[in-house]
Amino acid sequence: MADFLRYEQQGHIVTLTMNEPERRNPLTGNTAVDEFLAAIDRIHGDRSVRAVIITGAGTAFSSGGNIHDMERQASGQVSGMEIRQDYRCGIQRLPLALFNLEVPVIAAVNGAAMGAGLDLTCMCDIRIASERAQFAESFVRLGIIPGDGGAWLLPRVIGLSRAAEMIFTGEPISAQQALEWNLVSRVVPAEELLPAANALAERIAVNPPHAVRLAKRLMREGMHTRLDTLLELSAGFQALSHQTADHREAVQAFLEKRKPVFSGN
Incomplete structure (x- = not known):
């Protein structure tokens, strides 16, 4: 214990x-x-x-x-x-x-x-x-x-x-x-x-956990890296984010005017 x-x-x-x-x-x-x-x-x-x-x-x-x-x-x-x-x-x-x-x-x-x-x-x-x-x-x-x-x-x-x-x-x-x-x-x-x-x-x-985690990582990297390097990292993270189920759910919920339900995927 x-x-x-x-x-x-x-x-x-x-x-x-x-x-x-x-x-x-x-x-x-x-x-x-x-x-x-x-x-x-x-x-x-x-x-x-x-x-x-x-x-x-x-x-x-x-x-x-x-x-x-x-x-x-x-x-x-x-x-x-x-x-x-x-x-x-x-x-x-x-x-x-x-x-x-x-x-x-x-x-x-x-x-x-x-x-x-x-x-x-x-x-x-x-x-x-x-x-x-x-x-x-x-x-x-x-x-x-x-x-x-x-x-x-x-x-x-x-x-x-x-x-x-x-x-x-x-x-x-x-x-x-x-x-x-x-x-x-x-x-x-x-x-x-x-x-x-x-x-x-x-x-x-309540937010999609992958987006929060990756956003935190970008903030941490931004404390000691150049802008062009951070932008390149952001592009990679964004590509991953666009392919998640939670991103699809967020977009669909917005279009359907309902509250999204995020699964963490």
């Missing part, structure tokens, strides 16, 4: 809840990364899944790195090469796997998202925050740097200047400031967070 991550599916929507509230849902010093990777593999293998929500149990979304791991790394008893390997074989596997998950992912940020916890939200496609949420790229305050991809992820979400401010000061920002900086797309009362995330997930899930 999973110790850290609770996996629940309702229809086409999977909710992953980080479930170590007494330690504020840390991402290191436990089985968090392995359980996330297992959940991502499970989602990849289940074509019924059309949207994913990630949230935290308790008052925090995620506190990021485990301070006791940092104490061990700072002790002088662990070599630099060993620490490097710990990162490469540990937390750094998470951004690669989650960022490339084909299914859209919504972060429902219920509380503090600190350090790697903030970076986890940036690995998601959409972020919704409780009014109680806080966000900090807090590594510098512990004398370290964003070791899990935050220096690549955060500037692409909020822009270079604001990302630099968060990374260089390590200071937290409120949910409202996160909204103003486009870190989150909306802020809701705490009791409305999961209903709002589920409602958004449902709005995504």
Whole structure:
């Protein structure tokens, strides 16, 4: 049985809840990364899944790195090469796997998202925050740097200047400031967070899943590729889309003025 991550599916929507509230849902010093990777593999293998929500149990979304791991790394008893390997074989596997998950992912940020916890939200496609949420790229305050991809992820979400401010000061920002900086797309009362995330997930899930998955892939590729390359990829994806049963159903339903019924084929 999973110790850290609770996996629940309702229809086409999977909710992953980080479930170590007494330690504020840390991402290191436990089985968090392995359980996330297992959940991502499970989602990849289940074509019924059309949207994913990630949230935290308790008052925090995620506190990021485990301070006791940092104490061990700072002790002088662990070599630099060993620490490097710990990162490469540990937390750094998470951004690669989650960022490339084909299914859209919504972060429902219920509380503090600190350090790697903030970076986890940036690995998601959409972020919704409780009014109680806080966000900090807090590594510098512990004398370290964003070791899990935050220096690549955060500037692409909020822009270079604001990302630099968060990374260089390590200071937290409120949910409202996160909204103003486009870190989150909306802020809701705490009791409305999961209903709002589920409602958004449902709005995504009603669409043909192949179109949503391919559109997400194009957006991801567009973050680091040239326009002509993206257009070529888009042409290939569009050719595949035109040949699907769901595309035929969408066209026919439009012509017949009825609601389409998508099968996922």
